[in-house]
Amino acid sequence: MDRVHLNPPPAADVAERADAHSVAPLLNCLLREVAEPHPAPGSERRVYRLRGSGRLLRVLGGRRPAEPEVRADGAWQRIGHAELVKLVADELRHHTGLSNHELPAEMIDSRAALAALLTARARATPPADPYLRSEQCLLTGHPHHPAPKARGGGPVAAWLPYAPEAHARFPLTLLGLREDAVVEEGDTSALDAFGEAPPGYRLLPAHPWQLDLVGRELADAFADGRLVRLGTTGFDAWPTAAIRTLYVPEHTPGGDLFLKFSLDVRITNDIRRLWRHDLLKLRRTDAAASRAFATGPAAWLSDRGYRTADFAFEELAVLVRDGFHGHLLPGATPILAAGLVEGFEGGTLGDTDWWEAYLRAVVPPALAAFADHGVVLEAHLQNTLVAVDSEGIPVQALFRDAEGVKLLPEVSREAGWERLVYTLVVNHLCELAAALAERHPGLDPWPAVRRELARHDLPEIPALLSAPTLPGKTNLLLRWTGADGAAARYLPLPNPLAG
The missing domain is CATH 1.10.510.40 (Transferase(Phosphotransferase); domain 1)
Structure with a gap:
């Protein structure tokens, strides 16, 4: 990622901002799903009763609630993100009768990831392009998700180089995939302009983070020659808000494009693989959407096709999506x-x-x-x-x-x-x-x-x-x-x- 020489933000400032950004969506979830408004005449704060336990909680603000306080021993007690995670877990056990050790860990991971992002972002140069800035600005993220910034619990060094919120940009890893192992559907011809494959092989770009995650599973394919490493692309790709979808500015006569990869990490609700069942129906759904936008000023960015390996269908899949070339109104x-x-x-x-x-x-x-x-x-x-x-x-x-x-x-x-x-x-x-x-x-x-x-x-x-x-x-x-x-x-x- 690009860097500028700035002093790192004070740790206390990062901690405070990470707490605030993490508390807001978690409170939004809690208040929407398992709480009800409680009368609070004359108070500038909104008060809620938690349905499972009956406890009272009050917050400051509207769409980004802040400064949660719990009523205990006749007084309001301020709680931070860590205490809020414990309260939410306890409340959900009361509300559902179920236990869950995974989600609280994700909430904590989300807050830790945010602290790392804030530190890295302070040292990074934002892109000049306003479109890319809009894709890479989402520090809060999903406003109604309990752990919007969780990155699968892995070490920061593994995912930070690929984080849009840290203004990352990076080249793609280029693989050669033996022709008899290629599976593809739709128009994937843009991938062939990324480099030169040796005879008997086709180019298969890979997200470097995904390759790190599934590398051991591919050892046999590299050993027997079904896969070969061909270096990296001569251009950078920019991660968008979706993290695993990358934007490639114009580099060929065909214009810009997006590439969507599998990423074996839980981000918000799902493990972000390109699942086989979704890929197999993609051409039908994309064709229907393309027809719906065939006329009029609005546009559909078509998922043109996908390419992958028959022995790692989901793990190595790459989806080619239209860029803005040919879709944007002039000057927009x-x-x-x-x-x-x-x-x-x-x-x-x-x-x-x-x-x-x-x-x-x-x-x-x-x-x-x-x-x-x-x-x-x-x-x-x-x-x-x-x-x-x-x-x-x-x-x-x-x-x-x-x-x-x-x-x-x-x-x-x-x-x-x-x-x-x-x-x-x-x-x-x-x-x-x-x-x-x-x-x-x-x-x-x-x-x-x-x-x-x-x-x-x-x-x-x-x-x-x-x-x-x-x-x-x-x-x-x-x-x-x-x-x-x-x-x-x-x-x-x-x-x-x-x-």
Whole structure:
């Protein structure tokens, strides 16, 4: 990663910031999933009763709650992240009747990883490109996950060189894969421009962290010649917010592209492998999404194809995704939606006009994909990019990740709509609206959202605008109960659209 010569931040400052960044999403989970508001007349802090134990907890702030205090012995006692982890674990044991030793360790690992990221980030040079800055700014990360920065518990030295939050950039490892062991589907021709393979071999780029993780499993393949090492690429790739998805700026006549790799590490809810069952259905889901975005200003970044080895199908898989070349409107700059919520340097959260332009860019294509093509986008903050003009006004939305797409009628319309409402409204618009209201006190973002949704003739819209609740995902309970990360479970949240 690039470095500048700065004095390292004081350890006390790093500890305080790591605690604050780690406490906020954990509190969001706890308060959403296993707590209820408790009357607190005249208090500037919000008070909650924890359902399992009956204990009272109070916090400061709104979308990023801070300074948790527990009521004990007739007084409020401040607790830090370590004490909060213990409280959450105890509360979940009361609430579910289950024990879980893995999740508290992940919470602690997430906070330790954040401290390492803050230290490294202070010494690193942020990229000049505002798009890359938006991808690499997510210090808080998922605002409703108990351990958003956990990196599998491995040593810092193993993962820090590949961390987007530390402004990493690095070359890819190049492997030669014997032709009789190649498995591929779709258009992977861009990979062949990364170097030169020896006769009888095809190029297979690998994420160096993944290769470190699974290297022992590949010893026989290197020994018998099915794999050979060919050095590294002559260019750097930039890790995006997804960590295992890398951006490769223009290096061939075909333009820029993204590469998505397997990464045998749990990040948020899942081990981030390119699973065989997902790869085998990818061409179908990607084709459906591509058709849904064939016209109009919005764009779909196509997952063109994948290449891998028949003896390490998931471990060595690499997915080729469209870059921005040929998709962006002239003069527009893409920005990750999650970066706007995080508040990255150079990002703009404008006034009402800006917000209305944002909604016009993002909402219609997501609803049209559902209504006209049966495509359920996973339109959350990390899968949505918004292109802005020279004045910072949103003019175009770009969506990505066919792996997260669901198709009707493979899922029911009801289930598909619930998923779209969660990803687009709860995970995306609610978070951005809260950040907007925080940035512009007195601005009510919800009338504009209601007007934009009401313009669309979907039978589900009237109920969405009048329902008392919206579906909120239960990431804390999902992880505590050991449920599969894809098995979304929802609980009702107050619906700001209902006015």
